[in-house]
Amino acid sequence: MKNKINSAIINSALEKAELIEPHIIKKCFCFNSDFIGFSGHFPNYPILPAIVQIIAAIITIEEYKGLTLKLMGLDKAKFNIPILPDEIIKIECREKMINQKLGADVELSTGKGRASSFSMFYTNLFN
Numbered sequence: 001m002k003n004k005i006n007s008a009i010i011n012s013a014l015e016k017a018e019l020i021e022p023h024i025i026k027k028c029f030c031f032n033s034d035f036i037g038f039s040g041h042f043p044n045y046p047i048l049p050a051i052v053q054i055i056a057a058i059i060t061i062e063e064y065k066g067l068t069l070k071l072m073g074l075d076k077a078k079f080n081i082p083i084l085p086d087e088i089i090k091i092e093c094r095e096k097m098i099n100q101k102l103g104a105d106v107e108l109s110t111g112k113g114r115a116s117s118f119s120m121f122y123t124n125l126f127n
Contacts, residue, residue: 008036009056014088017064025093025104027060033085048083053116057106060091061122069122072101077118083110 012035017027031037031048038046054074062069075098083089088111093104103121107114 005036005052006055006059009052009059013059017060019064020092023095025060025064025095027056027063027091029056029089029091030087031083031085031089035085038085046085048089050077050079050116053079053083053108054118054120056089057091057093057104057108057118057120058122061093061095061104068125070125072121072123075119075121077116079116081110081112081115083108083115087111089115 009029012029012031014028014030017025020026031052033046037049037052041047041049054071058069058071061067090109092107092109094106095102095104097103098105098119098121101121102123103119105117105119107117109115
């Protein structure tokens with residue numbers, strides 16, 4: 001199931017990940033109404049699950065760096081605005097060391113404003 005979700009997230013990308021400022025990686029996505037992540041979340045009112053938002057951020061960094069990452073933890077997660085089908089989502093990942101751990105402050109935004117933000121910690125897996 002993980003590979004199916006990851007593939008569906010990757011296929012929802014609108015562009016390649018790019019460095020827009022030192023240490024800030026950006027990528028845009030648009031999840032259509034038939035995206036597997038909306039199934040069951042929630043009936044008659046689909047919203048993008050938090051886990052999909054987190055995986056999309058990981059994929060953004062992995063693509064730009066050409067590495068495989070292992071998520072080690074999250075902190076300060078805030079999900080402010082529901083992300084609905086067919087909305088364009090901009091993900092910005094500001095890489096930095098957080099408490100002596102490799103990590104990034106992440107922000108997802110739509111045309112309605114900041115949808116979510118969180119800090120994530122990860123380690124590189126060697127390919």
